[in-house]
Amino acid sequence: MFDIIRTAPVSAPSVRFTSAIRPPERRTRSRKLAQMGGAFRTALSRMTALSPVKAAAVLVAFLAIAYIGLIAVVMSYAASTIDFAQNVRNDEAHVSQLEASYLNQIASITDTNYTALGYVKPAVIAYVPSAQATALR
Amino acid sequence: MRAQFRFRIRLILGGIIVLALLVLLRLYFVQIVYGADYSAKADAQFTSGDSGLFDRGSIYFTRKDGTLISAATLASGFLVAINPQTLTNPEAAYQAIYQVASSTMPAHGAFIADAAKTQQVYIEVAHHLSDAAGTQLAQENIPGVEVLRERWRYYPGGDLAAHAIGVVGYGAGNTLTGQSGLEAEYNETLTRNGNNLYKNFFAQIFSNLGNLLVNARSAREGDIITTIEPEVETRLVADLAAANSQYSSNTTGGIIMEPKTGAIIALGTYPTFNLNDLTATDSSQLANPLVEHVYEFGSIMKPITMASALTAGAVQPDTTYNDTGCIHVDGDRICNWNYHAYGVIPMLDIIKYSLNVGASFVAEQLGQDRFRQYFTKIFGTKTGIDLPNETDALISNLYKPQQIYYDTASFGEGIAVTPIQMIRALGAVANGGTMVTPHLVSAIQLDNGVTRTLDWSKTVPIFTPAAARETTVMMDALWDDELAGGKVKIPTMSVAAKTGTAQLPTPTGTYYNNRFLDSEVAFFPSFNPRFIILLYTVDPKHTIYAADSLTPALNDLVHFLIDYYAVPPDRGFATSTPPS
Numbered sequence: 001m002f003d004i005i006r007t008a009p010v011s012a013p014s015v016r017f018t019s020a021i022r023p024p025e026r027r028t029r030s031r032k033l034a035q036m037g038g039a040f041r042t043a044l045s046r047m048t049a050l051s052p053v054k055a056a057a058v059l060v061a062f063l064a065i066a067y068i069g070l071i072a073v074v075m076s077y078a079a080s081t082i083d084f085a086q087n088v089r090n091d092e093a094h095v096s097q098l099e100a101s102y103l104n105q106i107a108s109i110t111d112t113n114y115t116a117l118g119y120v121k122p123a124v125i126a127y128v129p130s131a132q133a134t135a136l137r
Numbered sequence: 138m139r140a141q142f143r144f145r146i147r148l149i150l151g152g153i154i155v156l157a158l159l160v161l162l163r164l165y166f167v168q169i170v171y172g173a174d175y176s177a178k179a180d181a182q183f184t185s186g187d188s189g190l191f192d193r194g195s196i197y198f199t200r201k202d203g204t205l206i207s208a209a210t211l212a213s214g215f216l217v218a219i220n221p222q223t224l225t226n227p228e229a230a231y232q233a234i235y236q237v238a239s240s241t242m243p244a245h246g247a248f249i250a251d252a253a254k255t256q257q258v259y260i261e262v263a264h265h266l267s268d269a270a271g272t273q274l275a276q277e278n279i280p281g282v283e284v285l286r287e288r289w290r291y292y293p294g295g296d297l298a299a300h301a302i303g304v305v306g307y308g309a310g311n312t313l314t315g316q317s318g319l320e321a322e323y324n325e326t327l328t329r330n331g332n333n334l335y336k337n338f339f340a341q342i343f344s345n346l347g348n349l350l351v352n353a354r355s356a357r358e359g360d361i362i363t364t365i366e367p368e369v370e371t372r373l374v375a376d377l378a379a380a381n382s383q384y385s386s387n388t389t390g391g392i393i394m395e396p397k398t399g400a401i402i403a404l405g406t407y408p409t410f411n412l413n414d415l416t417a418t419d420s421s422q423l424a425n426p427l428v429e430h431v432y433e434f435g436s437i438m439k440p441i442t443m444a445s446a447l448t449a450g451a452v453q454p455d456t457t458y459n460d461t462g463c464i465h466v467d468g469d470r471i472c473n474w475n476y477h478a479y480g481v482i483p484m485l486d487i488i489k490y491s492l493n494v495g496a497s498f499v500a501e502q503l504g505q506d507r508f509r510q511y512f513t514k515i516f517g518t519k520t521g522i523d524l525p526n527e528t529d530a531l532i533s534n535l536y537k538p539q540q541i542y543y544d545t546a547s548f549g550e551g552i553a554v555t556p557i558q559m560i561r562a563l564g565a566v567a568n569g570g571t572m573v574t575p576h577l578v579s580a581i582q583l584d585n586g587v588t589r590t591l592d593w594s595k596t597v598p599i600f601t602p603a604a605a606r607e608t609t610v611m612m613d614a615l616w617d618d619e620l621a622g623g624k625v626k627i628p629t630m631s632v633a634a635k636t637g638t639a640q641l642p643t644p645t646g647t648y649y650n651n652r653f654l655d656s657e658v659a660f661f662p663s664f665n666p667r668f669i670i671l672l673y674t675v676d677p678k679h680t681i682y683a684a685d686s687l688t689p690a691l692n693d694l695v696h697f698l699i700d701y702y703a704v705p706p707d708r709g710f711a712t713s714t715p716p717s
Contacts, residue, residue, distance in 0.1 A: 053150055060157070089288065092195070093213040099206050100293035106368050107297075110375045127629050127709055 194327035195360040198367040212291035215271025217263040224281025227252035237270035238263035292412035300425040359583035364400040373403040376690040384677035391672040396564040399573035428527045431553035435639025438549030445511035447604035451502040467541040488611035500547035509535045530554040560671040567660040570600035613663045629706035631663035636683040655683035662707035
């Protein structure tokens with residue numbers, strides 16, 4: 001359907017300079033850059049040379065791998081969330097036991113028969129002014 | 138040759154693409170269209186997975202300092218199940234389970250019968266084991282006995298605010314949902330689906346976009362925070378129980394509310410029930426009488442009549458009338474509670490001495506149309522409280538032409554209202570003439586971290602502030618001078634109160650002569666009230682009048698609230714600054 005378009009490898013542009021003017025390391029780096037650019041251009045040309053069928057196959061393969069990877073991530077996240085949620089619920093259950101104890105204490109105090117314990121109501125109640133309310137409440 | 142090869146390659150490729158499309162289509166149907174069904178089938182294959190654990194939001198009391206105390210939460214433990222197909226020694230298994238779960242497991246005979254059902258693979262035999270008991274049993278590794286994690290609804294307060302909190306149950310379906318009280322009213326907020334986690338990321342995206350983006354589950358599920366103060370609630374219930382027991386009443390109920398906001402601090406009825414153990418509770422007991430039952434409250438209706446007449450200008454505080462003790466209206470006789478004639482007296486004495494003849498006079502001055510207008514505005518609609526099954530008041534007698542119905546309604550007979558309607562109406566007298574919306578829940582703590590405060594600011598203006606104040610003056614005089622012979626007067630705190638004693642209606646439409654409903658209301662400080670309290674008791678024995686049956690409880694609650702909330706005194710000093 002489509003022929004692979006073969007292109008000639010791109011050669012690095014020739015650069016002429018006198019060794020007396022430019023140091024040797026700059027000459028090496030420029031050559032490397034030229035080689036990398038050439039390789040990139042080669043890869044790009046090869047990719048654009050792929051048929052849509054191959055491109056679709058590559059895409060499907062990538063999606064499949066991504067899907068499996070995402071599932072793995074999500075499932076591990078779910079498992080850790082379940083574990084954390086269970087721990088929270090267990091802690092809440094322990095707290096509820098403490099709250100039940102607190103409410104039972106209140107009920108016990110409310111139901112206390114102070115007369116039976118020997119307390120008596122005051123004979124006289126007097127009201128006196130105070131500078132500020134007590135902080136004991 | 139080359140073209141032939143190319144054609145075959147393309148043919149195979151086309152076939153693979155078609156196959157892939159078919160697989161994708163099937164994937165869509167399996168994961169998204171029928172995903173829930175397959176998920177349910179998968180869950181059904183497991184005896185008890187994490188996704189099957191019961192989960193539900195919590196309900197909180199609010200202490201006066203803002204601390205939240207659980208009213209309804211979850212408890213965690215274990216359940217015990219047997220597999221009759223692999224259970225080798227039922228007797229030994231019974232003994233082992235009995236040692237750790239004797240209170241919840243079935244009788245010996247029933248257990249052995251269950252063990253003999255070899256066509257089943259899973260039978261639950263004991264529930265609500267503690268962590269220690271479950272771990273101990275699991276370590277014994279008894280063949281055929283499975284110890285599985287379990288969660289259940291737990292109410293730390295036991296019977297505290299039982300009617301208001303409500304219960305969960307299976308109802309008509311196979312999931313636990315709220316059946317009464319706040320559990321039912323806020324069921325959608327409290328319910329957890331248990332599928333919050335992304336078991337399939339792409340399925341969540343395609344099938345649950347609504348839950349994710351538009352109506353996110355975490356934005357509507359949460360915990361509810363009530364206005365109920367647990368220590369005040371405990372005190373109220375204790376006083377109700379004491380009054381109910383002392384006078385062997387059928388039922389005794391009470392509500393404590395903030396008249397300015399409608400926030401209910403405490404409410405309860407006695408007899409009550411334990412939310413953690415409903416085995417001895419009849420389903421009829423789950424109904425909340427405070428919102429679902431109507432009563433003829435008697436003379437505590439008189440402040441409503443008076444405030445209505447003062448607002449309409451039908452009477453003034455210094456208006457007088459000649460109280461003859463009894464009057465005849467439409468062939469019926471209306472008398473004061475003590476049959477005494479008080480002569481020419483002002484309006485104040487109608488409330489202070491609770492005079493039926495005086496209330497009838499005020500109703501007649503108001504006129505039938507205006508009387509009906511005011512009472513329909515006050516009692517003609519539900520309060521809107523956030524509890525289910527609120528009942529309408531029965532005020533149809535106010536649409537009849539005979540004056541007797543208006544006269545009797547003026548002192549609370551012939552019309553029946555719910556306790557929550559009654560306290561809301563009297564709260565308008567306390568609140569400068571404005572009726573508020575009673576409510577139990579102040580906020581919802583959503584799972585996404587946001588706390589949503591509920592708006593209960595809707596009010597209904599009923600009386601003028603002047604009429605409310607003048608009525609309050611009359612009620613204040615009752616507490617200081619009349620109630621218990623003036624012994625309950627608090628020198629540093631003004632309290633406005635009214636008692637009511639109404640004859641109970643018979644099934645045939647008449648009234649008992651020896652059975653009564655006693656009621657009493659009080660709010661304090663009188664002219665800037667912090668709390669309003671309503672108590673009632675149905676059919677108390679060995680007594681008639683509310684002044685006897687309910688005043689001790691009311692007085693105790695008033696003093697408790699003053700001390701607990703450090704309500705500052707509103708009288709007793711020449712200036713607001715105490716002398717040094």
